[in-house]
Amino acid sequence: STAVKVACEHIDNELQQFLTLFSCITKGSYSQEFYSVSSMMARRKFSRVVQLLASVSLLFLVEVPLADSLSVSIGRRDMLRAIGSATAVSTASLTPSFAFAAAPSIATKFNKETLTIPAPSAATELNGADNLYFPSFLAGEWQVTQTLIDTATPLGLRFVGGPNGVEQIAKETMAEARKNIGKPVSLRLRYIPTKWGIAEDRLFNTKERLDAFAGKPVVANVEYANVGGSNRPSVLAMGGTEQDPLQTTVTRFKGPAAQKTFVVSHGAETLSDMEWSGYELDRSIFALTNQNTAPPLTTDSELIWYFEQKDKDHVQGKLRIAGYLNPQSDTLYFEARNRAVSLQDYTLDMKRIS
Numbered sequence: 001s002t003a004v005k006v007a008c009e010h011i012d013n014e015l016q017q018f019l020t021l022f023s024c025i026t027k028g029s030y031s032q033e034f035y036s037v038s039s040m041m042a043r044r045k046f047s048r049v050v051q052l053l054a055s056v057s058l059l060f061l062v063e064v065p066l067a068d069s070l071s072v073s074i075g076r077r078d079m080l081r082a083i084g085s086a087t088a089v090s091t092a093s094l095t096p097s098f099a100f101a102a103a104p105s106i107a108t109k110f111n112k113e114t115l116t117i118p119a120p121s122a123a124t125e126l127n128g129a130d131n132l133y134f135p136s137f138l139a140g141e142w143q144v145t146q147t148l149i150d151t152a153t154p155l156g157l158r159f160v161g162g163p164n165g166v167e168q169i170a171k172e173t174m175a176e177a178r179k180n181i182g183k184p185v186s187l188r189l190r191y192i193p194t195k196w197g198i199a200e201d202r203l204f205n206t207k208e209r210l211d212a213f214a215g216k217p218v219v220a221n222v223e224y225a226n227v228g229g230s231n232r233p234s235v236l237a238m239g240g241t242e243q244d245p246l247q248t249t250v251t252r253f254k255g256p257a258a259q260k261t262f263v264v265s266h267g268a269e270t271l272s273d274m275e276w277s278g279y280e281l282d283r284s285i286f287a288l289t290n291q292n293t294a295p296p297l298t299t300d301s302e303l304i305w306y307f308e309q310k311d312k313d314h315v316q317g318k319l320r321i322a323g324y325l326n327p328q329s330d331t332l333y334f335e336a337r338n339r340a341v342s343l344q345d346y347t348l349d350m351k352r353i354s
Contacts, residue, residue, distance in 0.1 A: 105271075105277070106267060106278060109304045109320065109322075110304065115154075117281065118267070118279065118281050119265060120265050121263075121266055126238075128231060130230050132200070132278060132280050133197030133199055134191055134278065134307075135270065137307075138198055139193050140191065142188065142315070142350040143186070143353055144188065145350075146186075146347070146348055147349075148180050148183065150181065150345040151177045153174065153342055154339065154341065155340075159332055160341055164331055165330075165331055177344070188208050189208060194245070195238070195244075202224070202249050203245075206222045218255075219251060220253060220254045221251075221252050224245070224248065247262070247263040248260065248263070258286075259284055259285065261283070262284075266281070276305075278304075281301070282300070284300075284301070301323055305317060307348075314350070315350040316347075320344070322342070322343055323340060
């Protein structure tokens with residue numbers, strides 16, 4: 001029939017686009033054509049056949065470098081979104097006889113001894129202005145007391161012994177961390193209203209956190225960097241402003257070092273009018289900026305928040321930071337099997353400044 005013919009032509013066109021992408025990857029040709037097609041795949045709803053082909057090929061047949069240096073700002077995010085989107089949609093649509101259970105509450109992550117690294121976030125209608133958006137009651141600037149109450153190594157000490165899993169380094173690291181249990185750290189945090197919701201002021205908050213936990217000023221400056229899923233031109237085109245926070249930051253330290261931090265995955269849930277929980281998986285690339293030839297260090301950390309509004313000027317909450325190994329930096333990565341190797345639990349007490 002005409003409908004079948006049109007559908008076949010549509011799938012054929014999509015297959016040609018997919019084959020173009022696959023050809024670029026197999027040849028190692030990460031050209032403008034590659035980025036254009038991969039970005040399009042992340043944004044469009046492709047037919048189920050092509051989605052399955054894309055997810056299988058990208059997940060099992062190719063390995064795309066995530067970042068070659070601190071200057072990488074495009075491509076990586078689109079590829080992650082393409083993989084996540086294709087895998088999620090094609091798997092669900094091709095198995096109609098199974099009923100999938102609802103995703104567990106984000107808040108339950110605080111009670112689990114074993115956490116698994118979240119999958120990359122799929123593309124949404126906010127692609128270009130994507131971010132983790134917090135509850136409305138967090139808008140403003142806060143005086144925060146953050147207190148470590150527990151730290152753990154779920155898979156054993158050797159998994160936190162640096163890139164080579166040295167147990168002596170792990171023992172010293174954990175001993176130092178435990179000295180900080182019960183010691184409050186004071187800092188300020190700021191959350192900004194945007195067209196899409198309340199976003200964390202990453203420029204202000206990144207500097208505040210790093211300086212506060214270092215016990216002295218260590219940050220020279222923090223800047224936003226444009227990436228496919230979150231960039232200034234897209235934010236402005238969608239009605240946002242120059243002040244709206246972006247996802248990716250570049251931090252330059254007072255010493256010869258810099259760090260670029262990407263958001264790989266995020267999610268949120270409203271538990272009640274006064275309670276909210278959310279998470280964010282960050283990938284940070286730390287590199288020396290002098291003549292030292294040491295390779296960059298890549299780390300993956302999941303930040304899990306719970307906030308409860310006590311009154312309009314007082315919020316209490318919890319923060320769990322889960323550390324994961326990275327294939328680019330850690331020899332024990334495959335043995336960890338995507339499970340968290342470290343857990344730090346904090347309480348948060350927030351009093352409004354403005």
